[in-house]
Amino acid sequence: QQQVKQSPQSLIVQKGGIPIINCAYENTAFDYFPWYQQFPGKGPALLIAIRPDVSEKKEGRFTISFNKSAKQFSLHIMDSQPGDSATYFCAASVDGATNKLIFGTGTLLAVQP
Amino acid sequence: EPEVTQTPSHQVTQMGQEVILRCVPISNHLYFYWYRQILGQKVEFLVSFYNNEISEKSEIFDDQFSVERPDGSNFTLKIRSTKLEDSAMYFCASSEFSGGAHEQFFGPGTRLTVL
Numbered sequence: 001q002q003q004v005k006q007s008p009q010s011l012i013v014q015k016g017g018i019p020i021i022n023c024a025y026e027n028t029a030f031d032y033f034p035w036y037q038q039f040p041g042k043g044p045a046l047l048i049a050i051r052p053d054v055s056e057k058k059e060g061r062f063t064i065s066f067n068k069s070a071k072q073f074s075l076h077i078m079d080s081q082p083g084d085s086a087t088y089f090c091a092a093s094v095d096g097a098t099n100k101l102i103f104g105t106g107t108l109l110a111v112q113p
Numbered sequence: 114e115p116e117v118t119q120t121p122s123h124q125v126t127q128m129g130q131e132v133i134l135r136c137v138p139i140s141n142h143l144y145f146y147w148y149r150q151i152l153g154q155k156v157e158f159l160v161s162f163y164n165n166e167i168s169e170k171s172e173i174f175d176d177q178f179s180v181e182r183p184d185g186s187n188f189t190l191k192i193r194s195t196k197l198e199d200s201a202m203y204f205c206a207s208s209e210f211s212g213g214a215h216e217q218f219f220g221p222g223t224r225l226t227v228l
Binding site for chain 1: 154155156157158163168169171204208216218220221
């Protein structure tokens with residue numbers, strides 16, 4: 001129940017395309033859902049995050065869509081660029097004493113020029 | 114912009130040896146974490162630390178692991194007797210608050226190689 005399932009495992013899009021990465025969870029106690037971007041050899045960097053009281057959040061070219069009833073959330077990258085090529089992780093946590101992050105398995109995104 | 118720093122960037126050790134991984138969290142942050150990432154796999158939670166004590170630890174964080182905040186700036190992870198399966202990237206993270214502002218900021222990681 002602590003798992004976060006992420007798909008697809010890898011994704012190739014053309015420059016300007018809109019890659020969509022999906023995540024699903026079981027634990028209804030999760031109340032914070034961040035997305036992290038990771039470049040090779042680097043630590044995960046917080047990209048955008050959402051809470052369940054909002055169905056959509058947009059920051060620049062990145063949008064999170066959240067479906068509370070389906071227990072799913074997704075990341076959309078508008079007008080994708082080769083510089084967006086990275087591994088993307090969704091995560092979830094429960095507001096509480098520790099806020100440990102439970103990560104998805106990651107999606108390797110390649111944006112071709 | 115403040116950032117989490119980690120040293121060393123790469124540590125090679127022999128099986129059975131002790132290693133200490135070091136982290137300097139963002140200065141006004143109060144919550145500290147260690148995560149690990151085995152090559153090509155997802156990031157896994159190890160331990161969280163607040164107010165000079167462990168607040169939660171995972172199944173991975175057994176008796177061979179310990180954490181310490183020896184002074185006002187450093188946060189360390191010690192592995193007493195390393196095993197081959199401890200080879201991974203270890204990430205330190207910190208956050209300002211618990212509840213209301215979960216944002217965890219990660220360091221660049223230490224690659225631990227156990228031979």
